[in-house]
Amino acid sequence: MSNYKAPVRDIQFVRNEVLDFDTHYRGLGLHDVNAELCDAILLEAAKFAENELAPLNRSGDEEGCQLTANGVQAPKGFKAAYEKYCEGGWPSLSAPEEFGGQGLPGSVDMMVGELMGQANQSWSMYPGLSGGARATIYAHGTDEQKALYLPKLIEGAWTGTMCLTEPQCGSDLSFLRTKAEPQGDGSYRVTGTKIFISSGDHDLAENIVHIVLARLPDAPAGTKGISLFIVPKYSPNDDGSLGERNAVNCGALEHKMGIHGNATCVMNFDGAKAFLIGEENRGLACMFTFMNGARVGTAVQGITHAELALQGAWRYASEREAGRALTGIKSPDRPADLLIVHPDVRRMLLTIRAFAEGNRALAHFLIKYIDVSAYSKDPDLVAKGDKMLAMLTPIAKGFMTENGLEAANLGMQVFGGHGYIREWGMEQNVRDARISTLYEGTTGIQSLDLLARKVMGSGGELLNLLAGEIQASLADLNDDEFTPVLLKALAEWQTITAEVGAACADDVNELGSAAVDYLMMGGYIALAWMWTKMAVVAKQKLSEQEDSFYRCKLATARFYFQKILPRTLTHAALIRAGAESVMSLTDDDILSYQQ
Template identity: 55%
Template sequence: MQDYKAPVRDAMFVTHELFDFQSHYAKLGFDDVSEDLVSAIFSEAAKFAENSLAPINASGDKEGCKFDDGVVTTPSGFKEAYKQYVEGGWPGLAHPEEFGGQALPYSLGTTLAEWFSGANHSWAMYPGLSQGCIKTLKAHGSDEQKQRFLPKLIEGSWTGTMCLTEAHCGSDLGMLKCRAEPAEDGSYRLTGTKIFISAGEHDMSDNIVHIVIARTPDAPEGTKGISLFVVPKFNVSEDGEIEDRNAVSCGSIEHKMGIKASATCVINFDGAKGYLIGEENRGLACMFTFMNMARIGTGLEGLAASEAAFQGALRYAKDRLQFRSLTGRKKPDAPADPIIVHPDVRRMLLTQKAFAEGNRAMACYCMKLVDETLYGSDDTAKQLAEAKLALLTPIVKAFLTETAQETTSYGMQVYGGHGYISEWGMEQLARDTRICTMYEGTTGIQAIDLLARKIMGSKGELLNVFAQEVRQYCDSLRANTKFSVWTNALTSHLDEWLQITQDIGKSAATNPDELGAASVDYLMYSGYVTVGYFWLKMAVVAQQKLDEGSTETDYYQAKLHTAQFYFDRLLTRTRSLVSAMQSGSDNLMSMSEAMFQVE
């Protein structure tokens, strides 16, 4: 979208008015990260997103990436925008000073990732993958590996990837075949082919550092035999300088529905030199550092699309003249009224707004939790943050991307036939965002992770920890009758959430298929309730600001109205989800495979 505007005001509302990030940063030792500094960073990031990334979004989609005998060329303007990104110091914003970073909080840098993705999803994929690569090396790399790779990655002159899946295994990583043979010099030689590697090859950086999972010769079968390696495109000397070309090549790039300006590569390792990260056969545990950050990042891509779709639909709805209002002419001097006067258009716009702003609050809450786990000194607080993150990460990934499918579809629908053509950018948003429910684990995989691994695996403890926070907040509002309807609705849902969890657990004790049958509906139910919690909190803050005499009356009144819409029309969707969960697994599993056929 060429006219994308970074949601700076709403980001400041969520981070500083809702969650008091200034006190949060001070508690974690970031005393210099004042509200003024954050505001200045937000302003510059907004300019970059709006002026450098958004103008090359549509052209990048049209031009796509070019592949020629292993060489990938990105669309016009992409390389130049990346150069601006590096010169602006954005790659190292939240990384240690000892490796050339600016040592600012994770949450600050991650907030900006939404804007870059909203302005240009394809372009944002390139530096986005680097962030995960950096975090993995920081968390699990040896001192030598950190010194060798991190300075250039944090500087941005090198970029990174993660190389997980292979053609035959999809998300079942225990089936991978990529081999890693020990070499005499202590390194390894990797041989195998990885697919769906975002930013696996391109012309925007001097080197590409791949984080790769593979098996050593004596590794056990399944996920217990996975090791993790760092494998550069160009070999790197001990002092971090580029040497000769490594045996890493791009076999092809995918032809995709969307994000066409992001190179999705087949990467071949033909005895490529790599270095073991951590211990042998412990690679998947290390990789979860990358994968968990990537899941939150993918959720942010869904959020970014919801925001962009809302912006485009709102502009069009205010300008487009069609029919007259059912309650009488609103613009008597015009041939018709703007379509924003029609109830169904309002329904779509408010759904977009409610998801964009509610999902942003949930995402920023999770960023705050990540800060606590990374920088906190209180072990009890860190453990509590880790527990809440474990519960919420699959919800953020799946709920934010599933609701983005709805919001981008409404973006097209508000435009009518114009939404289906490329001129307005709505159909590109829908195409680009479709992948978000699939990569980094499909919605079904996130759902089974939430219900089976996190909820049942902790015997409900992870859910109880978060539910207790929500209940305590609702209890604190008992004296405020202005919010009693919403508070009662939320506490009723909490009770139901816990009861449904128990019921599914009992059913699954005799039939494990009950977990899989309920999982996606359970995740979506969890998402609606969680976002309801944040809409209640936002409404309370908005009312406080109005009571204090704020001059931003329209902004805060809009928060209250959108909260009303959410509780009346979106939270009530949980009724059908409960019915589906209670129906059990028989309606899915009792039909024999032989009956699935095409006549």
């Protein structure tokens, strides 16, 4: 039986006490959405995650998926859990009401998604990508496509995938070769191979809707010649019933480091019947609807892996006895003291906690802007929200997944040798966490997007907008403990930005060399902002009554500022060291190197 416990109180703290989602929803005209409703949904999601999904996490990892003559079979119990998921109406939470959804904001869906990902990341990926497929069809599909595909995706009878990567092209899609041939009747035939397709084939749902990038005949070279297509596993009839089996199949299952319970497939399209979404040769722009949502979803995995590490390591360190406290024996009636007496163990535990809870606050703060984009009637507010999303999304995706992986490794470290053993779950958490920094754009790609496109590309506008929001927020918080430290770090980030801009005017490699350190520096500042918000609330609550929950919050905030935020100084030094040593070897030197 799994020991996973949904972090309900901390989610309620972030949403209700720190970020005031009630006021947020009222401001968007969502008067039926409030803390009472969200708490009820959260508690039901917690039950489902703890009782249905968490018990399948280890067994799914050990069993993995099987490729049979009839397609891919998910691990035992996964299909039954998915049926209960659909019966509970979970796929429809934030889907549009006109197609059978419940019409709740995406921030509610993210709250639920966090718990399901923590309980069983591999399982949660099967329905997880369906939201992106729905959003893409809703944003770019025809009325007929919406009417045919959305109701089934929303009820969960069908799931969705995102098919971009090919053997010869990953992040650089200009090498994409999959072809789409028009058939003269409004349909196309798609031929090609896609790899690394999460949930590409399985037995959980009756149909799978693949969202596929492909090239039309005579399309322009590069990314400007890519179009987007719907390719269903079974071609649906006009009434939504299943028609003939389409020419798309799983050719192989990828052999992966982690997330073994999810079917990551090599998908072969052999003249599969397909339908264009959006305009010809504008497929990449349409696919960004899917990818941007997936990047936020991947950022949430940074919470997932830090939270799992926190629960496992905190519990273990509170029960395991080893060594004696440096200040003297704490448990004289026992042969050793608890692990928690050791400063280094506490360092690891507090680092994990700072990332888990800081990431949670940042993710919920970010998702507010997605709500604004979807529901606000104020064009100026929507424009501002879109700019904040543009700035914060690469930071969240890159930084949160990197520190989630760090937290997972620290969680294993707290266990010592036991952490390397499967039965404790810490090594699975590390293996599952590793992919998060890679897919939906590696940390390096997120960093280039942030520095080159968002910051430099906007002439500093997006950075100044974020900095202004931080400064205004800190003025409202009126805190003299954390604010001066954060403002100093923010000013240094702005100074570094100007220095990098000047340096890359002479050598663009300066930008590429600085990008990851720049993103990480921004991430530590963003998390410090969230911890300041949480600390101010904790101080206020503690002034009213003693509560260990708020004491832990305040202690973790102080730990973050004293022990983690100073990492920005190292990143600043690395940026200022420039690109010379990075680029000092010639291409010939590297190509001629042999062991």
